[in-house]
Amino acid sequence: MLGTPEREQIARLWARKVEQDAAHIPQPQRHRNLEPASAEFLYSLAVGIGAKRMVEIGGSSGISTIALAAAARVSGGRVISIEIEPQRQAEARVTMARLELASYVDFVLEDAAAVLPTTGPLELAFLDCEKEDYIRFFDMLRLSASGVVVADNILSHSMTGYVRHVRARPGVESITLPIGQGLELTRLPMPA
Ligand SMILES: C[S@@+](CC[C@H](N)C(=O)[O-])C[C@H]1O[C@@H](n2cnc3c(N)ncnc32)[C@H](O)[C@@H]1O
Helix, strand or coil, X not given: CCCHHHHXXXXXXXHHHHHHHHCCCCHHHCCXXXXXXXXXXXXXXXXXXXXXXXXXXXXXXXXXXXXXXXXXXXXXXXXXXXXXXXXXXXXXXXXXXXXXXXXXXXXEECCHHHHHHHCCCEEEEEECCCHHHHHHHHHHCCEEEEEEEEECCCCCCCCHHHHHHHHCCCCCEEEEECCCCCEEEEECCCCC
């Protein structure tokens, strides 16, 4: 489970997101964030598999970054946090510094399409960007054997094409979990 300081920051970010949604602020100015329950799941998964090399695509202002960096602190790992929008990432940097988690994160301000070919093999990848990019970015991931991919908004955005795509890969195991907006949890084949 996440600790109190991490939960407090997640609650602060989530409360603002809910407020902005209720005020119908235009999408480009709104902070889009991961549901707190999904952050708890992500943290527990990453700790459970002892993930050391992780990436998130779409860090935004940092709820998933908190979860993955807190897990990296436990596993002795690191997170590559990719975000294309500078203000959101600047805010995530401040939050991570406040939580003393910044040293577990490599922040990259860039289109994920340019970054994914440069990563080493990954044990956990989190997809939370524009939904039309999920399949393209899934295919670009450099995953280690038995690496795990979590994708958000599977139920809220009816991501059936993505689900079909990942499940068609030989040896892959994949399940949709009704947590938050719906998470697709996909695991590559275990090594022989
Ligand atoms: C739903 S938000 C992510 C929420 C975040 N994971 C959290 O936990 O708070 C999606 C983010 O993906 C970013 N994004 C969209 N396309 C991207 C791309 N090609 N490369 C990097 N970031 C991208 C957007 O700028 C936006 O901040």
